[in-house]
Amino acid sequence: MGAGGHGRCCLDIARDMNLYEEIAFLDDAHVNEVINKCKVIGTLGEMSSYYPEYTDIFIAVGNNKMRKKLSLLAKEIGYHLTSLISPNCYISRFTDIGDGIVVFPHAVIEANASIGEGCIITSHVTINHDAVIEDYCLIYSNTVIRPNTFIGSLSRIGSNCTVTFGTKMKSNSDMKDGSVIEPSDEYSFEVGV
Incomplete structure (x- = not known):
């Protein structure tokens, strides 16, 4: 569609x-x-x-x-x-992937990451180990999602962004191109709050 x-x-x-x-x-x-x-x-x-x-x-x-x-x-x-998974990407066999996702060429998804249903992972995105991307997120090219991060559902992360180690982002977050997001930023929250 x-x-x-x-x-x-x-x-x-x-x-x-x-x-x-x-x-x-x-x-x-x-x-x-x-x-x-x-x-x-x-x-x-x-x-x-x-x-x-x-x-x-x-x-x-x-x-x-x-x-x-x-x-x-x-x-x-x-x-x-x-799901549409480019043969030219790398996904660890220990990654949990939901239905209806697309992973573009040259994306890397490391061990024990979790990608929810309906996500779009574009070219040259790197999702490090133990990161959690909830359902229906869009992550644009050349972005790095560091280990132990949590990206809430329906979030959009622009190109050339870095979500730093341990950051937790609320659902519906919208990150501008080139952003660096750290645990102390406004988009972060404590789990369970």
Whole structure:
């Protein structure tokens, strides 16, 4: 779902995975068009019409709240939320990964990190060991999430950011490009507060 810039990048990853015989888009703005050799067969509102002809779905929408809404609807219909994992990234076998995520090329996710459902991990992101990224977060390119950090659900972290060791960020945090976030910053909180 979604044939915009993010959707086209996700299409590349899906093709690189070489798992699917057929891939089609649902997108409100481009119905009946062919985008990057992939047909747009319907609108987002027509999602239920294509199940069970299609059983796997990926929500390629950058807006965290909209991605969550569409993911929950897709699961209610019966779709399997597939994940798109670039063959050119590194994920430890000891990482816990939720459904419906995308991991772009050259991302690194280290041992015992936890990535929630519906997250977007873009190119050259490094998530160190024991970091927790809750559901429906978006982490942009060249960002480093240090060990023992906690990123609350629906958070957006810009490019070239560093979230320092042990930082805890509230849900719905929105970090500007180039930010360095430390445990004492306004986005941090004590667990359980």
